[in-house]
Structure formats: structure tokens, C-alpha cells
């Protein structure tokens with residue numbers, strides 16, 4: 266007789282788990298609370314779905330413990346295996362910026378439709394508008410309670426996601442269920458998100474984008490840095506490099522006092538000239554001010570900085586009070602160069618679950634074995650964002666979802 270497998274949650278990892286289990290010969294049912302599975306996939310990669318990255322490795326995940334099993338889990342179904350599987354399912358991929366993998370169509374709905382077609386091809390039954398409320402271990406198999414009645418299965422895979430973008434269906438039910446099952450949890454927090462850190466004059470730079478570097482400092486010590494396009498907003502800073510460093514601020518701020526200022530001093534330092542040293546930049550600005558001596562500060566700086574930055578630093582450092590750019594004291598020019606390479610944004614909070622790309626924290630990895638099977642409940646598996654693993658931006662979170670889904674699904678079918 267075929268083994269019956271029930272997948273609670275039809276997101277990226279749940280659909281992959283269902284496909285893997287069905288391909289391996291199981292009789293599979295997905296229980297999804299939305300009216301269709303995979304809603305979040307449509308939002309990924311700015312609508313293009315950055316499904317994995319060729320530059321894969323444990324470094325791509327925020328891992329503090331060298332003994333973490335993340336690497337051993339990922340190598341069982343890595344980025345090459347994922348790309349190969351998508352090819353088998355009828356989808357080609359394309360690579361951008363040397364390593365970021367997207368569907369060839371560069372459209373997230375392609376990924377979702379290919380997964381949905383595979384569910385159909387392998388005979389997976391998908392019960393939508395069905396909310397899982399509880400899971401109980403029975404003498405043989407599991408009973409899965411839902412708002413549409415109970416289901417029974419030999420094996421169950423919990424793929425209910427975290428809390429980010431709750432409108433997509435992942436609103437923390439998975440965490441509640443894991444708690445009910447007595448699994449050990451790490452406190453959750455929004456990860457890959459924007460930083461709330463307005464500075465005086467923020468209004469002047471709101472809407473600006475600049476290529477630069479962001480460093481996160483905790484009590485003055487640099488903990489992480491990333492570069493790319495930074496977006497300046499009315500509340501603080503956003504953009505991929507900000508997301509990459511946000512996790513460290515959020516882990517400290519969120520659970521302590523829900524976004525209010527923490528006791529530890531957290532600061533984002535923005536370098537608007539990462540390709541130039543501070544001294545070199547000082548000489549460049551000084552040269553420019555001398556060259557246009559006799560003109561205003563604003564006129565002299567045109568071409569070197571965006572006019573909004575000219576206004577921002579002009580007000581901040583009192584540069585408009587000099588009628589002649591050539592008369593600005595060296596000390597003030599040094600101050601300007603210094604601010605341009607390490608403009609400090611004291612972090613007050615982070616944007617929450619309605620904004621962040623993934624949820625940090627969740628079910629402790631020590632609760633599962635290398636096949637994602639709960640040690641306390643043989644036959645029950647956990648996948649994706651529900652687990653306490655966060656990847657950086659760049660396709661690493663979907664790879665984690667797909668890898669864990671594939672491994673759990675394959676194993677559950679055995």
C-alpha cells in the first residue's frame with residue numbers, strides 16, 4: 266500500500282515536499298489555508314523569483330554556531346540539484362550578476378505555475394481554504410485537525426512558514442503549532458528588513474538612492490557590512506545591503522522591546538564613497554572647493570554630490586554660512602569627508618513583519634535530524650522558514666525552503 270503523506274502549508278517548501286513525496290511514490294495531500302498554494306512565491310525577487318544562487322555555502326546563512334547542520338542539510342539537495350529538478354519539471358533558468366538564479370522567463374509566476382503543474386502531474390491532492398489547527402500523534406500515523414475536519418496520514422510535513430508578509434498566509438500559525446507540539450523555539454524577529462533610524466534632516470534625503478556600503482555597529486564594534494544600492498526613506502534606510510545587516514539589529518531590538526530603542530547602542534554607518542579612502546576624498550573635496558573659489562558651497566560641490574546631499578550636509582555642517590566655497594576651513598572640509606564615508610544613523614527599530622522578507626528564529630534546528638524529521642516525533646517533518654535558519658538576500662531562503670522540502674518529502678515517502 267502507498268504511504269500517505271500530509272503536507273500542512275502549501276508554500277515554497279510545502280509544494281516541493283509534496284512533489285518529492287509523490288515522485289517517490291507516496292499518496293500526498295497538501296492542506297493550504299489560502300485559496301491557492303504558493304502565494305508568496307509571486308512576490309519574490311521583485312516579481313522575478315530569485316530561486317537560488319550559484320555562490321552557495323554556509324557563509325550565505327547567518328550561522329553563529331560552527332557545528333550547525335545547515336551545510337549538511339543543504340548538500341543533500343543543493344543548488345545544482347534544484348536547477349536540475351526545475352529542468353526536469355520543464356523550466357529553464359537564467360543567471361544574473363554571475364550567480365543569482367531566476368527562471369528563464371524572469372517571472373515569478375512561472376515558478377509557481379511549474380510547481381502547480383508538477384503537483385498535478387504527480388497526483389498531489391491540494392485541499393485549499395483549509396486551515397490546519399492541530400496535529401496529534403496517533404498509535405499509527407497522525408491526525409491533522411483543520412477547520413474542515415480531521416485528516417489522517419502515516420507521515421506529516423509541517424511547512425507553514427514564519428510570519429513575514431502575513432497577508433500571504435504565513436502568519437505564525439506554524440510557530441503556534443510547533444509550540445503546542447512542545448518543540449524548542451528560538452524567539453522570532455523580522456529579518457532582512459529596513460532600519461528605522463531617522464537623522465536630523467532626514468526629510469531632505471528621503472527618496473534618494475545611492476551605491477554605497479552599510480556597516481552595522483553594536484556598541485561601536487562593527488558586526489557586519491554589505492554594499493549595494495541604499496535607499497534613504499523618511500523613516501531611515503532600506504535596500505539590499507541594509508536588509509543584509511538588519512538581522513543583527515533586529516535580533517537585538519525586536520524581542521527586547523518590540524522595536525523601541527535597545528539598551529545597547531546600535532548604529533548603521535553609511536559610506537557614500539566606498540571606493541575612496543577618507544584622506545583621498547578630503548583632497549578631492551578640497552580641490553573642488555579651491556577650483557570653484559569665489560562661488561558658493563552649493564555651486565562648488567555640484568557634480569561631486571547629489572543636490573539633496575549638498576543641502577543635507579550644508580545644513581548639517583553649517584556650510585551655507587560661507588559665502589565663498591574657497592573660505593571653508595580645512596577642519597570643516599575634513600568633517601565633511603569624514604561624514605561622507607561614515608554617516609551615522611542611530612538605529613531605533615526595524616520594520617516589522619508586514620515589510621520583512623523572512624522571519625528569524627523559529628523551531629530550533631536541534632529538534633530535527635538531518636532529514637528534517639522531528640526527533641521527538643518520528644514520522645513528522647518540518648521545513649522552510651518555520652525552522653530557525655535565515656539566509657541572506659540572493660536566493661538563499663528559497664534554496665533552504667526547496668532543499669528542506671525536497672529532503673523531508675523524499676524521506677517521508679519511504
Ligand SMILES: Cc1cc2nc3c(=O)[nH]c(=O)nc-3n(C[C@H](O)[C@H](O)[C@H](O)COP(=O)(O)OP(=O)(O)OC[C@H]3O[C@@H](n4cnc5c(N)ncnc54)[C@H](O)[C@@H]3O)c2cc1C
Pocket residue numbers: 273274275276277278279296297298299302303304305306308309310311314315316317395396397398424425426427429430433434435436438439621622623648649650651659660661662663664666
Ligand atoms: C517580498 C518577499 C520577497 C522575497 N524574495 C525572495 C527571493 O527572491 N529569493 C529568496 O530566496 N527568498 C525570497 N523571499 C523569502 C522566501 O519567499 C521564503 O523564505 C519562502 O517562501 C519560505 O517558504 P516556506 O515554505 O517556508 O513558507 P511560505 O512560503 O511562507 O509558505 C507557508 C504556507 O503555509 C500556509 N499556512 C500557514 N499557516 C497555515 C495553516 N494554519 N493551515 C494551512 N496552511 C497554512 C501559508 O498560507 C503558506 O502558503 C522573499 C520573501 C518576501 C516576503
